[in-house]
Amino acid sequence: MSTDLNRRTEEVAPPAVARERAWGRLFSDHPLLVLGGVLVVLVLVTGAIEPDYLSLRGLRNTLLLAAPLGILAAGQTILMLTRGIDLSIAMVATASAYVAGNQSPNGAGVAIALALVVGSAAGALNGVGVGVFRVNPLIMTLAMAGILLGLFTQWAQTFLQGSTSVAPFIRTLGGGSFFGNRVPWNVLVWAGVAVVVIWGLRRTGLGRMLYAVGDNPEAARLAGVRSWQVLLAAYTLAGFFAALGGLLLAGQSGAVDLQLAQNFLLPSVAASVIGGTSIFGGVGTYSGTILGALILSVLNSMLTFLNAGQAVKQVVYGTIVLALAWLYAAVTRRE
């Protein structure tokens, strides 16, 4: 009876309602359009607050901030696809930055390589815990963050004491820009990561298996996927991206300290979620995460221009993240 009624209203729906429904379907099929719209509105609002912002130089600052966030969020997105999460990325990033600082006298190449190896190793340990021993990812990565914090707090006072600055090449990569000081170098790194991740998730076997393991672990297992290997690879990749993000952050700030990446943990999760990656696994794309990272960075610039204090900034930031997640959920929900 009720379905009958529904059908009838659909048949005689006035053009306005029909148009609305078509829009609704367009948005729910292509939620990235909505995110792009939000991004444009935010950029324009920020431009209205500070007209200087709508120049290439103003946008440069946002991109400078967005690149490390986007790279950290790449790891987070990959893990969320497998129903995981990494709460240790901020500490892994900081740890890798310390390694790079320690090895910088031996040349930028060695420093970068060792930092990436250490980051991947920490990620692999997470992967062993989650994939082989079935420890809950939340607990595993929280504990890993605690262990790294304890180790590096100690080491920062002993043999890593002089390792607080990184090689000039890393500094240029993280904070410098080219094309008449308009485009930051770190955006190039981010673009490389984006191409690899988007292509990898779509076209490679590992990419498909990440979705499969997250969508239905039992079905994936019955189909012959060795999920522990997939998880190990995913967590190692997340560690690698965390190290890369840490390197860029160290280059940007010019100095390494224990709080280096602290403020990027929650935004990395938020960027993935705003971008439509489901924390329950199997759903999400990296293009969404890129938009999420850009939105959060523009938001950060806006709050800075508004001269908001740390307290107000935190409240507004949290509220907007919540509102955006709600918007995304409402737009993509099918009745």
Place this chain on the structure above:
Amino acid sequence: MGAVGQVVAGRLGGEWRRLVRRHGWTVGVWGLLVLLLLWYAALIPRFGPFAIASIAKNSLPTAYLAVSQAVVVIAGGIDLAVGSMMVLANCVSALLMEGQSFGTTVLIAVGVVAGATLLNALVGWVIVTSRIPDIIVTLATLFVFGGAALMVLPSPGGGTSGGLRFVFTGSTSGVGSNYWPSLVALAVPLAVLAAWLGRTRTGLSLYAAGSDPNAAYLSGLNTRRAKVLAYAIGGAFAALAGLAVTAITATGDPKFANAANGTLNSVAAVVLGGVALTGGVGSVIGAVAAGVVLFILKPILTAMAIDPNTAQVIQGLLIIGVMMVAGLLELRRRRAG
């Protein structure tokens, strides 16, 4: 006669096995706590009422947060904002209570608990209405409450009355050898909550909603209400943690690291305490013991002259170790079954 004895023994054996399966983990955690306490007693030169009082009062915030997290997790959620709710309650209460009489501070304390309950009920309502995952909503409120605490009290300050300090610490100056008030302050709310969760219809509905929300909904349970209720209770206990901090330190401190640490410890305590993060399994009694276990590691390692940073590493390794063993046992049981 022999046969009857065998049947009785068999039934007792079954009963016993059921008890072990249901409460084994909780008993194990309490056993671990007792062992650690004994170890601590053997480690320090003078183990007396003063040492007990120190542990009893200083473990209160961790213990309350463990309960707060446990209730929410049992109902199928997770509240990453418990730490910042504690900090917010700490800052609001310290600001309002400075220079007030005992009676006024008690009224303020009741008001803070009621406010936190309502605020977290609102968080629960947002979660069930928006259908955004709990972890995302509470990640956002972790920020919001932390920022609100900074707005209320931009720098450490405030105070409280001696009477309120006595309620939580057993001494009007916050330092003493009387440990009974701290124990009562934890045991009474805990006993009430545990009895309510295990014995009443509404309390059990939290378990039902957490273990299988669809089945619970189809059997006529109001799962939305159960979840909102769980968040409300969680808010009340987080506020108690904040009040305990106010009573112990006599100041409010809006530092965000306190909030983050509080949340981390609460999640670790819940998992160590045998509450499954998937919901519907575990007890608040186990979570409390795990919370105190996590707390007591610090004084033990300090007594062994171990650097606090190494202590943090050991704590992390211990948590991973316990979870790995639990994971392996679970795997073996599933293979055997």
